[in-house]
Amino acid sequence: MARPVVAIVGRPNVGKSTIFNRLIGDRLAIVEDKPGITRDRIYSVSEWNGKPFSIIDTGGIEIDGDDEILKSIRMQAELAIEEADVIVFMCDAKSGLTQSDEEVAQMLYRSGKPVILSVNKVDNMKRVDDIYEFYSLGFGDPIGISGSHGTGIGDLLDAIVNNLPELTDDQYDEDVIRVALIGRPNVGKSSLVNAILGEERVIVSDIAGTTRDAIDTPFERDGQRYVLIDTAGMRKRGKVYETTEKYSVMRAMRAIERADVVLIVINGEEGIIDQDKHIAGYAYEAGKASLFVVNKWDVVEKHDKTMQEFEKKIRDHFLFMTYAPVMFLSAKTKQRLHKLLPVVQHVAEQHTLRVQTHLLNDVVSDAVAINPPPTDKGRRLRINYVTQVAVKPPTIVVFVNDPELMHFSYERYLENKIRAAFDFEGTPIRIFTRRKS
Numbered sequence: 001m002a003r004p005v006v007a008i009v010g011r012p013n014v015g016k017s018t019i020f021n022r023l024i025g026d027r028l029a030i031v032e033d034k035p036g037i038t039r040d041r042i043y044s045v046s047e048w049n050g051k052p053f054s055i056i057d058t059g060g061i062e063i064d065g066d067d068e069i070l071k072s073i074r075m076q077a078e079l080a081i082e083e084a085d086v087i088v089f090m091c092d093a094k095s096g097l098t099q100s101d102e103e104v105a106q107m108l109y110r111s112g113k114p115v116i117l118s119v120n121k122v123d124n125m126k127r128v129d130d131i132y133e134f135y136s137l138g139f140g141d142p143i144g145i146s147g148s149h150g151t152g153i154g155d156l157l158d159a160i161v162n163n164l165p166e167l168t169d170d171q172y173d174e175d176v177i178r179v180a181l182i183g184r185p186n187v188g189k190s191s192l193v194n195a196i197l198g199e200e201r202v203i204v205s206d207i208a209g210t211t212r213d214a215i216d217t218p219f220e221r222d223g224q225r226y227v228l229i230d231t232a233g234m235r236k237r238g239k240v241y242e243t244t245e246k247y248s249v250m251r252a253m254r255a256i257e258r259a260d261v262v263l264i265v266i267n268g269e270e271g272i273i274d275q276d277k278h279i280a281g282y283a284y285e286a287g288k289a290s291l292f293v294v295n296k297w298d299v300v301e302k303h304d305k306t307m308q309e310f311e312k313k314i315r316d317h318f319l320f321m322t323y324a325p326v327m328f329l330s331a332k333t334k335q336r337l338h339k340l341l342p343v344v345q346h347v348a349e350q351h352t353l354r355v356q357t358h359l360l361n362d363v364v365s366d367a368v369a370i371n372p373p374p375t376d377k378g379r380r381l382r383i384n385y386v387t388q389v390a391v392k393p394p395t396i397v398v399f400v401n402d403p404e405l406m407h408f409s410y411e412r413y414l415e416n417k418i419r420a421a422f423d424f425e426g427t428p429i430r431i432f433t434r435r436k437s
């Protein structure tokens, strides 16, 4: 299911990133603990009262070549209006209501999207009265919060989840594989889509007012149904900010959320850059199956080890995604293109693979016998029981005597053993450790 998107908008220094960190709790810290993950701090996923959503701090989106503050807040607001389901409009009780707050409010007001007005830096009782002037913005009751003290965050979260749209499942049947092609501009995404569908097919019509659902492209191949997610979004270009990295990442996020399998398209001619890593990081964090597609292989000057060397580069850059297969192909010459969908199908199957509990426990017992958990201050981790609790992605719970004793390296060891026994190619595996003696 696609998580709804919440965007935080507001002037610089009102406390957006402070609140962003408060809203995601300890989630970012957990993700950043894992070695090899590159990410920026503008996007994360969160949950409140059992309702998941993704959240973006648009203040972190620098608009290239724009030093005029108001102009860049405007663009950030425009982005939020276009991409978010709920907008958190943040103002500052300390500096009071300003002209640019009013300008942004006008834009948000016209958008018709749900807007939650929150006034930050309400650090003490005296400032509580300062929020009243913000009623004039026309978004109802302002929610007074303090990023410094953490007060009001629960109210803000309540307001957010009360405004979230119902989760939609895109109305595609369970057996349809939802595929997103993700990558920087010009890596060849649209060309790949055309090549996959066959040249005679037009990707999408430019009919004005096409809805989000109409921008997907369904097709069937060898008895398997697929849908290419957000194929229209790929072609939507032109505005200056759409070429900036953070913007394309934000677009990509949406498509990733809706996909089962994410094709991370890399330009074989240019190699890997940070933007590729951010995009891949989201696919990983969102728990989607992934594969690397190195496109434009036709123009790469090759010798007998070029492929191995390129693959090694990918492995070095994406340490956290060793599970994702790498394919080298060309949308232009169609070289190896026929191998793509079978691999997509395979990783989609692995993404939904459910392993029987007794088989899983056999593998883990063997792993523990070969390489017992190390002791920590005289205490040893004891694993009592392992079970798979979910698919998409496969999620495994390990019941132990004390979760504190489970170290990252041992968890990685168990994951490798599980992968060696059951494949799980192309899909991340989530492992949770719980106490049960």
Ligand code: GDP
Binding pocket: 010, 011, 012, 013, 014, 015, 016, 017, 018, 019, 059, 120, 121, 122, 123, 145, 146, 147, 148, 149
């Ligand atoms: P952003 O530019 O909107 O993302 O703002 P930041 O989150 O970077 O915060 C700007 C400044 O305001 C920083 O110095 C924060 O420490 C400070 N700040 C954030 N929240 C509060 C708050 O609730 N009270 C006060 N007094 N300062 C805050």
Ligand code: GDP
Binding pocket: 183, 184, 185, 186, 187, 188, 189, 190, 191, 192, 234, 295, 296, 297, 298, 299, 329, 330, 331, 332, 333
């Ligand atoms: P997108 O922005 O990622 O959708 O990229 P496009 O599909 O628009 O392709 C960008 C440019 O790369 C176009 O000029 C394509 O003709 C070219 N291109 C795409 N795939 C290949 C390929 O496999 N080989 C070569 N040589 N050029 C390609």
